[in-house]
Amino acid sequence: MVSGFIAVFKRDIRRYVRFKDQLFTSMLHPILWLALFGLGMAGNFERILGGGSAPAGMISYDYLTFMCPGMIAATILFANLYGGFSVLFDKNWGILREIMASPMPRRDLITGISLSSVTKSLIQTVIIIVFGMILGVTFFSGESIGGVIISLVGMVLFVAVFSAAVLCVSLYVAFKISSPEGYQGVTTVLSMPVFFASNALYPSAGLPPVLQEIALINPLTHLSNGLRYFSMGDHFSALGLEFIYNSTEILVSFIYLLVFALVTFHFALRAVEQSVIT
């Protein structure tokens, strides 16, 4: 017997692989971000800052490397924020009626879709890392093979929890809103502060105080911190600034994301349970 969430997962992944356009664009999207925005911004930052010299004994990273974890974070944010769209279609024109009338527990619907979203997010993460390194991103410098593996596991955990959390947000919106236009509007508006009031693209130290406060509680900041810690180390300089992370901070960020995911899961589940689809 296959559990309901596996069935939902299987169906979602099947669609992902079957329709090459979705597969292709989801892979191309992060590559374009890196190649266009990343290289463009990196060139400008390098010109303004002149590279800067790192204090002795500290690894110094260029902007492209600094931005790459942020790029992963942003890609996952957007992919999952729009991830509820297929559910909106299922709800309005598809098989959600069949699912809702079935004895399958509602939470299986959410866990199944989350699981497939996490899978897709991890694929995108790998693509960005690989493509980034081709472009000159210097991740994992000075780490042994074992260190790289531990770092990758850390990144996987951060990406998985964050993508599931954001997907639940988008599921919540998809269940509460009936029109595709409304869904698009809400998710786009949501994405703006999350994306920009964070340290994904630039250090939050340079933001206005209010935005700094927002960045501090912004899950995207915590994801970026986690990814930077695992890919760039706990002590480095970039953009002329010194970055120091300690493992407790990173653990707190992870727990923060975990709590965020549990809360959004709860809201998504409630939205599904309350919705009447006829």
Add this chain to the structure above:
Amino acid sequence: MSNSVILDVSNFSYAYGDVQAVKDVSFRVKRGEFFSFLGPNGAGKTTVINTLITLLPMQEGTVTVAGYDLRADHVKVRESIGIVFQQITLDKDMTVRETLDFHGDIYGMGLEDKMQRISELLTLVELEEKADALVSTLSGGMKRRLEIARGLMTRPQILFLDEPTIGLDPQTRQKTWEYLRMVNQEGTTIFMTTHYMDEADILSDSIALIDHGEIIQRGTPDELKSGLGKDIIYLETTDNSAVSTRIQEIPGITGIQPCYGKLLIFSGNDGAQVLPDIIRAADEQGITVTSVSLKKPTMDDVFMHYTGTEIRD
């Protein structure tokens, strides 16, 4: 609950805000029966079926489906029933086989059982050759058949169908009826809503006529038709309203109502024998009969008689 009753609805009411869609409806469906809910658009059929299949929350009344209380045991109810929804509810991007496989999975079927059932059902609805085709490539009739197969995946005790032949061409409708009759003969109880009189007449063991949220008549198709009398006479005269009072007095006339500029006369006796009396009655008043026809009552007449002639939407 007696063992032969599979669906027991008593005093069921449903309201959307201030609008009372279903009013105090009670009926029973026997195990193995082909039961039809017949009524015009907006009569409340879909509200009833959507509540029975657990898509709408239970409001007033008591409903027992396959021995389970709908309010308390809705998961058990879900496990016991099969559903064919009114609108096509398929993922067009899945194949026929995947559609059935997915359904088996979300109903918790075992792998072997699922595989066996899929091949049985593909044979039943003659879709074996389309097993690996995407749903988007199927015709409307094939999609309906796939939905019927899906509704039967878990060997439900009762299959609910909401307007199963809506939008299908006559040949496809016939074919769909054949499948439904076959499914019913194999022992599955069927609860169907429809606004097609012929469909209800041909398929059903028992019909409940619903209008404005209330059951207005119940019986077998024959009972409903013979309830209107032996024959029906359509009469057109130069003054329908004047002649109708006289006709009502003729022995054997059980009812009379205006219908699209004609008079619809229900006769309890042989219509051919009553006809001369009707024409004489018109003559005596100096009213000219411009057209007359005689026929056996059909479900259309039953429908029109009980629900009236106004157009619904």
